[in-house]
Amino acid sequence: MARKPAKANRRHPLATVVLIAIGLAFTGGGYALFTSTATAQTDTASSTSQSSVDEGKKLFAANCATCHGMSLEGSTAGPALLGVGAASVDFQVGTGRMPLAMQGPQAMEKPPQFTEEQTQALADYVASLSPGPAIPTDDQLTANGNATNGGELFRINCAMCHNVAGAGGALTEGKFAPSLTGVDSKYIYEAMLTGPQNMPVFNDHNITPEDKRDIITYLKYIQNNDSTGGYDLGNLGPVAEGLFIWIFGIGAVVALTVWLTAKSN
Amino acid sequence: MTTIERSDTPHEVVDPAFAEAPKLAATPSSRFTAAAANYIDERTSISAVVKEFGRKIFPDHWSFMLGEVALYSFVVIILTGTFLTFFFQASMAPVIYSGPFVPLKGVEMSSAMDSALKISFEIRGGLLIRQIHHWAALLFIASIGMHMLRIFFTGAFRKPRELNWTIGFLLFILALAEGFTGYSLPDDLLSGNGLRIIDGMVKGIPFVGTWISYLIFGGEFPGQQIVGRLYTLHILLLPAIIVAMIALHLVFVVVHKHTQYAGPGKSNENVIGYPVLPVYAAKAGGFFFIVFGVIALIASFFQINPIWNYGPYDPSPVSAGTQPDWYIGFADGALRLIPPGLESVIWGHTYSWNILIPIVVLGLFISIVALYPLVEGWVTGDKREHHILDRPRNAPTRTAIGAAGVTFYAALWAAASSDLIATHFQLSIEAVIHTIQATAILGPIIAYFIAKRVCLALQKKDREIALHGFESGRIVRLPGGEYIEVHQQVDDYERWRLVTFNEYKPLMIRPNAKGKITQTQRLRARMSRWFFEDRIAPVTKTELERQSHDHH
Structure with a gap:
């Protein structure tokens, strides 16, 4: 508006533009940084x-x-x-x-x-x-979250296919949910994020990155702690236990009865 | 036909090998034992009992000890179960878990689950006792199954033991009930899912299903009552009935005396073996500790039912690999095999055939198991007492029926693990289910014919061996140029084993006192023809004599 004497102007004519540009860059960059770390990466x-x-x-x-x-x-x-x-x-x-x-x-x-x-x-x-979910960063994968929350989320969202102990399970038409034992945290996270094969997508609104970290924490906890009470027979539940008692329990007992009733030479 | 009535039970004979054992000389300690025994006897007259019971004879065969395994497992279950009751809280009152298992800290659960976790992680020795209890339960029912198969295939259920078979069958059903109630007590996710299936089956019964379900659970499933109620059944009512039935079962074993396999010197009128005191009592006592040891060994090294993995029961999650313990597997399998969507609505009532058909089929199956001795007794018309066991091959139709039953059971049982079969052999679960559906229907028929033909072929082989002996493999050239293979005759003891068995012939239809042929008679004759039309006659004395003339 007031552009009378050029000398009186202490600022460069483009100073306003530059200031606006800097301000925009800060807010925009900050916004991008704080809201979607993933996309930024x-x-x-x-x-x-x-x-x-x-x-x-x-x-x-x-x-x-x-x-x-x-x-x-x-x-x-x-x-x-x-x-x-x-x-x-x-x-x-x-x-x-x-x-x-x-x-x-x-x-x-x-x-x-x-x-x-x-x-x-x-x-x-x-x-x-084209844009899409990025590879998770290391700090999203550290197994130091809340195992209790992870366990509950796992039982509600994952166990019906992957079994409560992550031993895997059957789906229709020859498809299956694989065992999660020994799977890298990164791949567990990526699987939740992208829903490979027949797995549903658990996006960040459904299960937040913190919840995902908790689930990983739970899985790593049960895998890294020795199974309580002895060998876990593959964590397959009563079928493995039944097979075991019929093959080794009854097998041992029958062998012993044969030994006990054997005629001495 | 004529039947020979023999009401007298066989007399008992001590195995000669034992009878020849030298008598021990009297020593000071034995004099003390004698005095103590005399003291007790003069006050209790127990010598009559010891004399009777201590001289009971039990024949020796490995398969006669399977029932003992069941008995000893039951004792182990009672011992460990008592320990568990000291710490278990049969209540569904909600508590917040604060024990040492990290992934459950702060989770709300029932006191039952909380105390089961406390037993597993905090009570000294609690987990070992819990695992012994559970493994012993699995072995208990497995050994009952083996024992029943032994009784069935050797015909030990025949007169006079039909009632004892029924008692044993009831024990089997009670054991299943004990197992299932115990499996449901910890109130973890697995047990809750099991109860939900039972709830669904009960609700599937037309008209009364919903009422019964509300009655059982004290309201809508799961409610606050069920664990307390199952606990009363599990530790009070069912064990009491089982103990009483076991006592009755054993009284009958003593009254009937033990069966034995055919052999030299063994007849329907005697029992040859070792007396209870001292031989059998020592053997059986030792065997108890062996069985206990095997269970404890398994329980020490192998985890069973990790309830902490399953977490507390919540009606929404169902884990992959949710199965009942093995002995309920056949019922679970029946539900998995029935094609889905079988239901009809008649007059506003839904009939869930996919629940009703399995219930009816399983009911029929176990009824046949319970009543088989009566059916066979009626078909054969045999009123004699039988104390000599059959070799399975010598009763081809019974063995074939047994094989069909085992195949049917095995198919249902396998179906309960259809998901694990699919993942572990990389098959599609539909293919697994369809294969097992076909097996459950066709398998028993195929098994029946194969088993029957195998039995008849084995009988033929036995007959051949009894008459002509074994082929020795020694070829001899006679002076005339003829080659013959020398047959080696079996000895008399072995031959006795081969030729001693009952021969049954199909019953003739005969008019009754009024001169009429009833429908029941016709049915019985048809059944008898089915049982005994194909048969191999035992070698007769004349045949043997003629044969020995030919060869000497």
């Missing part, structure tokens, strides 16, 4: 190494594109991967489930085909094309 991870994305693109074209399409659009042989995020790629490739050895009811776990760098490259590439 995707951005930094993908932006930090363009070479990783390029490497991932090559690997994807050579190993995944036959089924999932050159631009993640999917085909009759495999689903589209747009929006699955780095977490999904890291879970599927990192546990060896992808690439598939063969079509079947469900992708089977096997020794991973790719190195960690290659898996990361594939994840970076898929994440670079």
Whole structure:
């Protein structure tokens, strides 16, 4: 408005613009930082190494594109991967489930085909094309949460397929919920976040990151503490116990009766 | 036909091997024992009892000890169960867990679950006793099952022991009830899910189901009552009935005297074996500790029912791998095998056939088990007493019926673990269920025919061996150029074992006193034909003599 004498102006004409820009950058950056750490990390991870994305693109074209399409659009042989995020790629490739050895009811776990760098490259590439859940950071995975809360959440949300002790269980048509014993915390977290195979998605609104950490804490607690009362027979419940008593209990007792009634020589 | 009535029970004969044992010389300590014994006898006249009971003869065979295993497991259950009652709180009042098991700290649960956890983690030796109790319960019912199979396949249920079979059968049912009530007491997730299935089955009964369910649970499931009620049954009523029935069962064993397998010197009129005092009492006493030891060993090294993993009961979660203990498995399997969605609504009432059919089928199955001795007795028309056991092959139809029953039971039993079969063998659960459905229906039929043919073939082989002996493998060329294989004759003892068995022939239809042939008669004749049409006659004396003439 008042732009009369240029000398009287102590500020540069663009100072206001710069100030607004700085203010916006602070609020926006802060907002981004505080609200969605995950998305922010995707951005930094993908932006930090363009070479990783390029490497991932090559690997994807050579190993995944036959089924999932050159631009993640999917085909009759495999689903589209747009929006699955780095977490999904890291879970599927990192546990060896992808690439598939063969079509079947469900992708089977096997020794991973790719190195960690290659898996990361594939994840970076898929994440670079469309947004999706990122690979969890180490502080989300520390097993120092509340085991009680984790146990309750596990029994309510997970045990009907994975069994109360995480020993796994059957689903329909040959599909199954795998055993969770010895599974890396990262993969447990990613599975909850992305819902691989037949598993439902437990997003952060459904089970918060703290709750997810609690569940991991509970699983690690029951796995790291020796099973109370002796060998757990695979944590399979009464079926394993029944088989045991019929084979070893009755077996031992019958052997002893035979010994007791044997004619002395 | 004529039946020979023999009301006299067999007399008992001490095994000659034992009878020849040298008498011990009198020593000062034995003189003291004699004086003490005399003191007691003069005041209680117990010598009559000892004389009678101490000289009871028990024949020696491993399969005769299976019932003993059941008895000793039961004693172990009573001992450990008493310990557990000192600490268990049969109440469903809610408490907040504050014990040492970290993942349950602060969780609300019933006092029953809380005290069961306290027994497991805080009471000294509590977990071991709990595990002994549970493992002993599994062994108890498993050994009852083995004992029943032994009795069935050897025909030990025949006259005069039919009533004792019924008592044994009731003991089996009571043991199942004891097992199930015990499984339900800790009020953990697994036991609550088991009770929910029972609740569902009860509610599936038309008209009265809901009323009965409310009566059992004192309101809507799960309510606040059920653990207390099951506890009363589990530690008071059922054990009392079981102890009384065991006593009756054993009294009958003494009254009837023990059965024995056919063998040299053994007949329907005697029992050959060792006397209770001193041999059998020592053996049986030792065997008790052996059984206790086996159970304790298993309980020390193998976890059973980790209730802390299951957490407190909450009607919403159901864990994968939720199964009853093995002995209820056949009932669970029946529910899994029945095709889903079988129900109809008639006059505003829902009939859940997927619950009613399993209940009826299982009811029929256990009724057949309970009544089989009466059925077989009626079909054979045999009123004689039998103290010599059958070899299973010598009663082909009975053995075949038993094989069919075992197959049916096994199919239902396997169905209860259909989910674990599917995951562990990487099969689809539908394929597993459909295969077991087919097995439950066709399996018994196939098993029946296979078992019957195997029995008849074995009988033929026995007959062949009794008449011609074993093929020795020694080929001899006769002077005339002919080759023969020398057969080695079995000795007389062995031959006796092979030829001693009852032969039954199908009954003829005969008119009754009024000169009429009744429908019952016809049915009986048909049943008899079914039992005995295919048979191998035992080798007769004439055949044996003729045979020995030919070969000498």
